Amino acid sequence: MSDEIPLAPLPDKPATKYSTPQAPETPPRRGFFSGAASIAIGALIGVVPTAAGLATLFDPLRRKGSGAKLLRVASLDTLPTSGEPRAFPILADYVDAWNRLPNQPIGTVYLRRLPGTDKVEAFNATCPHAGCMVSFKPERNQFQCPCHTSAFEADGSRVMPCVSPRDLDGLKCEVRKEEGQPVVYVAFENFYSGMHEKKAKA
């Protein structure tokens, strides 16, 4: 940086009636005690309001997620026998801070009836890569994610190569007889995306 343009010297300030007092050249002897005490008190009075604020900031860490609950989703007859997955909304009570809302859609599951049986598989429709929602494309017989091109077979396994670190998240489900009608119940839960293991958001 040698090519700096030298600045013209500033003209001397005209003397004003009220000149600014300058800080003394050499600071007076420091009072060690005063200095230390000031710093200690300063830290203390800064910590109190900040701590109260941080407590509310971190409040979400102590709140539990909703966890898995077994919910009635659909009657078995609504599922095609071909083994094609169908999407169903999950309705449950939803707590949003101070609001408690009954019967809200809180997620989507795909249900698939294994061909020739009464067995049902259930998948959370959330993509394990980064949380977009997958949709089933019958023409390809695959689940496709609209975000980063992950694709999954009808049984939930990844179509390689795939950016998703794991297969679609299966959910526990069971078929119960209700008044003679078989009904599908699903234990719905959400999982953290982006990791190999399936970790529930509890």
Next chain:
Amino acid sequence: MRALLDWLDDRTGIRELLHEALYERIPGHARWRYVWGSTLVFAFTVQLITGVFLWMSYSPSSQTAWESVYYIQNEMWGGWLLRGIHHFMAQAMIVLLALHLLQVVIDGAYRAPREVNFWLGLILMKIVLGLSLTGYLLPWDQKGYWATRVATNLMSLVPFVGTDIQRVVVGGADYGHHTLTRFFALHAGVLPGLLIFFLVLHIAIFRRHGIHAKDPKKGVETTFWPDQVLKDSVACLAVLLVVLFFVVRPALFGAQVGEHPGHLLGAELGAPADPANQYSAARPEWYFLFLFQFLKYFPGDKEIYGALVIPGLLMLGLALMPIVGRWKLGHRFNVLYILMLLLGAGALTGVAWYDDNMARFETNVPVLATDAKRKESQGYLEAVADAEQQTHRALELASAPSGIPPAGAVSLMRRDPMTEGPRLFARYCASCHSHTNPQGVGIKAPESSAPNLYGFASRQWIARVLDPAHVGGPEMFGNTKHKEGDMVTFVRDTLAKEDKAQVAKVVAALSAEAALPEQAAADKRDAAQITEGRELVAKLSCTDCHKYNDEGSLGTAPDLTDYGSEEWLTEFISNPAHERFYGDRNDRMPAFADGDEPTRHTIWAHDLRLLVMWLRGDWYRAEGK
């Protein structure tokens, strides 16, 4: 470390900056009287910190403001502490402002060359007042809502553009979402921004002139660091301790805090704002009370003098101090002026307080207290007690397991029989009926001319109907045309001779017809007696006049089947002259909701339902109560 500092210093000149900041000269040594400015900066910093954290949890809209503040206060970790500090530090700031101003005036620190800085200080004061005014509304509780309505209505007094100003500030003709978004933007954005801007100027100019030393010869010259800094930080600590004291005050005086510290500690949160529910306890924050009181002396079209002109002139007087101070006696005048101002404000505050509270005292100051004023004070104190009850109830409802509905907590209050019942009763029923407990507390009819409905259909109530000593008394049929009627005669002449135990069973049976929630346990326990009682209703010849299940017939006296149940009572109030009830023997009770045309009804279906539920004591109670 050293190298890093050198590098930084090379690029920024930080050492010199620090040196200048810390080693400002303080002639005549560090002193306690210089701390006020620093405490104000500290208070403002605390407000910034706590304010930003509150911001992260606050939601400005008329359906979420109260709710989010409730959530901060009662559900979030440390929320009550955060809100408490913010709330009380705001008040501390007002006090510190007054002290700072007082000290500047007394020391004559407004004089040349510090005039501009004095004016900057006055601007800062206005901004701080603006901050507290806008902040008062944000929780959207009854107190803030009604007090702010008054404050913004005063804006409309400004000549020519007043109503437009008001409309812009309020965000429309009425209070709502946009009132909150605007007030919030002012409170958290515009005003703090302005405050920081002017504060920087204020401090820069202060630094330019240096401290206004009181007696520079008194002590050895020192520097800001560390002597004055220590004094300043001790003062700030004291301020913080005072604030914390107010935050935890209830706990210090023995209140049981328990699991929900937010219910008791920190800043208060009243019942949610309800424009439909007049709030007679509305008062501004204590530091605006003097203005509130001042307004009382300017009736009608003179209001503008009290609200704008005179306060404006007094402010002008403050602003002129640096100029007035040039004359020999000017400074004395200024000191006198500020003392008079503070004294006047103090006196007005005192009178305002006394006006509101005089009814608490046995004897009153003769000049200030007239009978009319005592009455007003009585009314105010009742309104305060009522407001406290509603605050309590709002808290109870909001923390119920069913949570707050999306329409907001005010909807909980509006469909709560316990809250609405007394109001509806006072409006529709209390011209004839009283509703007072055995101690005489409750809603009194000015001229009670019908039965007291306290505990309607409960065992105690039915027992009084069947009690010869009461049935014809003023609490029952004594003031109605049934005073000497068949029922009264029957109870006095016939029923009085029956076995008391048998009558008690009838009482239990008839009361059980109502299925009152309060009596559910007793009804279950006494099921056997109730069954016996049911048989006795016919045996004791009640069914000679009344219908009861399959016995008796309608047309002469009220049906006893389901007596006092929700359906029965609703139908009764709708039309007491129906053949199911009094028929043509009905006394003066009007039909409140007769016919299929709801617009012709005296009472809305929604209100009727609440009234019936309240009369039956049917409302949500928190567990363990």
